[in-house]
Amino acid sequence: MKSGLYARLVLACAILLSVLLTGLGIVLGQFFPLFAGNTDLTIQHHYWLYLITVLVVAFLISLFVAARMMLQYAKPIDEITRIAVRIAEGDYLARTRMNGPEYDNELSIAINKIASNLQEMSLLRTMENERLKTLVESMGSGLLMFGRGGTVNLVNGVLEKTFGLSKKSIMGMTYKEIGLPPVVETLIDDVFMTEQVHESQVQLDGENSTAYVSVYGAPVIGRHGNWLGIVVVMHDITKLIRLEKVRKDFVANVSHELRTPVTSIKGFTETLLEGAMDDPAVMKMFLGIIQKESDRLHLLIDDLLALSGMESEGFTLQYATVDMKDVIDDALSAVSRNLEQKKMKTITNIPGHITIEGDIVRLVQVMVNLLTNAINYSSENKTITISVTDANERIRIEISDEGIGIEHLELPRLFERFYRVDRARSRDSGGTGLGLAIVKHLIESHNGTVDVESEIGVGTTFQIHLPKKQDY
Template sequence: MRLGVRGKLFLVSVIVIFAVALPSGVYLEITLRNWLESRIEDDLVRFAKVVGDALQRLPADADGAAVDDLADALGHSMGAQVTVLTDQGQVVGDSTRGLSPSDFARESLDREELVGARNDGYGIAIRYSPELGAQMEYVAIPAQAAGRNLLIRVAMPLSEVDQLARKLRFSILAAGALGLVLAIFMSGLSSQLIYRTVRHLIEKTQAIATGEKGLRVNVVSSDELGGLAGSINALAEALEMQVAELALERDRFIAVLNGMSEGVIALNENKRITVVNQAAMRLLGLTVSPVGKTLLEAVRIPALAELFEHQAADEAQSVEFDSTGRAPRRIMAQISARRAGVDSVVVLHDVSELRRLETIRRDFVANVSHELRTPVGIIAGSAESLQEGAIEHPTAAQKFVEAIARNAKRLDQLIADLLDLSRIEAGRQRIEPQVMPVAPAVRKAAEAIERKAADKRQKIVVRCDENLIAQADPKALDQILFNYLDNAVKYTPEGGRIQVSAELLGDRVRIEVADNGPGIPPKHQPRVFERFYRVDPGRSRDLGGTGLGLAIVKNLAEAMEGQVGVAPVEPHGSSFWLILPGAASKLGGVA
């Protein structure tokens, strides 16, 4: 059965009344009961303390009869049950038992209120008393009297709480019945008033739905029905606004497309371009919008046209090609799966940098394989020669053993450098720049390489301001300086000169290691910091280089927000430099 407006209003009114009255009644009853029980508990605590004070005033030789008389008197005056027990559970006084103290039974100490009094100094419990036939609230506290440890328990019936709860329930039911009667009356009155307005709205809305133009609903009130009438009147105007908003949304869509770094091309079922963004035109080298043309008409890239021809219905497909123009790029085109009635979308990604990095990775793997294969081959060949009889010839055996040791050391250094480089590039090596003096680090590196330089009769000169400080990681700076100096000693001829200097350039610190060795040709200088790059591969291997030292230097410097580079020294030689962030001040006298 369908309910009309009147029926719905009546039903809602009844539901609201019950939804409000029932929880409110339950809440009020619980709140009132809790308040009354709390008040009774406070009274019982006060009564128990009064009993305790009275017991303390008894003479030291008072017997059980005196205690029982006191319990009877106080219980009668308070209107409560007063029980006095020893700490062993023996009842020595009770205001409700018509027995002499000698006839009192032992009370169980497991009762909740007695356990609380003994353990916590205060106990409370609510339970039904078979003796009194009523729900009782008990409060117990410990006390001392006549040289004995006692427990005082005071109890009162909760009948008053039950009576008030019953009265409250009756009041709530009466109020609910009255509210129900009022709901019937008010729903009938309000529904009659609303029905006429609703009927008018229905008639006018149906007329508008048939296509009548210029028809408006008269706003008859300022309430929700009046708002509904205004909404209906605004419907025609809203249609025009929606058309304008659709145009705005299209403009926003085009703005988002043109703001993307990826190229986007949409094609309809006739294979003609409907949408193209600026990134796609840039990647494809287009200067005129290709909208309305086919892909093959717009760009002479067979791979792209073929991608659309072989478009699958179940999954996206992709193809890579090189764009044309003055700056060719490697482009990956991905086309969406074919769906009936929906334009196909081609997304163009510039993967030039990604492919370049992949090439670098492949070259790196190949170089690592080559660099590892050389010392391993020498070690294997030398060992094989020793096995075949060279060990019987001391001179030849010594030569092969030295080759094994030398290449094993080189292999160990190569692996160590590879691990260092991998750790640095992966960000697993902690680089923590801090304010530090430069001069001690420079002297430390020079002293570490001094013996190696002395073997070649080389002179190391240090020129560094003792007060110069920089933002650097101490361990990383030590590794960079040692690598620079080690290379300088390796490639500088005997009797050569190596100079280490440091200076402040604006807010940066420049550290330089210069030598008068053979130098580095200009065509090699931009690549010396690449992995495994050698100016003279044969000579570098003979000197024990792994080809990774300068790559490690570059990564460490960049991790400290620094820069590295190389410059020629006239008339011959090389200068490797490091630029680090300076500090805001200088350390006075620190070296």
């Protein structure tokens, strides 16, 4: 380590004093014979000893005084230099002392101010880096950044998960080496070549599913207009694509379901106006068909309005203590006419009075929809079994029929709007295709679940699980 300024100054001062005092001694020694040419040799020796002693003492005193003077000015500079070196090495907590007059100077104040400013800048930079890292990692989109040479220098976890990549393995690789889909590579090529923003939608086909990604590529331009690279953002739009498909299917289904009864009503009305009303029997038959289609249209509109109301933000349930026996009795009364028409009977298994917190009107609606479904898809003289079981904090309701059954492949889509296993039979039975969608929504609004099991030719069982107490 290099010696400090103070040590160097003391050494230089000592050498200078030594030279000066030695020269002074030599000069004084030359003058001695002029004043005492015949002086005794012993006295001369004493004189030389005295002269040397005086010069040595003068040297030491002068050196001490000079050292003390230099200590006030040079030693603080040495310490400030050490502090400056520590600051230059990144130790922004280092500070010079301010507890002495020799340290209370503009240089010490300036060094401390520089250290304080650098510390603040370091903290701000650390905070900004943490914020950027948090933002990059927490954003819902995949992020990939390339330098001017086309190599990866930034990637977040979402992109790793989307494409099955590892951050450690792809850092420093070019975009053509990391295994991106060809469409994405082409987009990156276009951004590099044109230095313009490019967007594209990419379909990613997996083993069990298909995902859709919106890819946005843009050049990264520095503060002074210099080219730094490009950034690629990939946002998963699979849900949006599926929702758009659901919306299109819904519009198509509603249009179809509305058009069918309207077409029938219009056709039979035109036939009556063209002369068929002259025949009372034909007119009665046609009016009956018109009434049936009008009822079906009315039921469809009611179900659409009901489902729309349930899915709105303002939809609430009127909770109260509900006896499940009352719910089932009310539902059976509502479908009693349909049961009589098909000569069907019901079996209920309810052990005592089982009560829950729920909306009795909505629960009756659920039971009516499920019972109507069971009646419509069963032949005459069949039996519907309804059972309620107490399962600690929850209850289980089962509605089993002896109907035609449902294929296992059809079960996952059974609760979709307008989905019908047998469209012709559903339409003949007067169903709207919304009943089970309403059931699912109302049960989930009660914080419950609904499942279905079915076997072709044997029948179908719907299972509902509901909590006894609701969390408000």
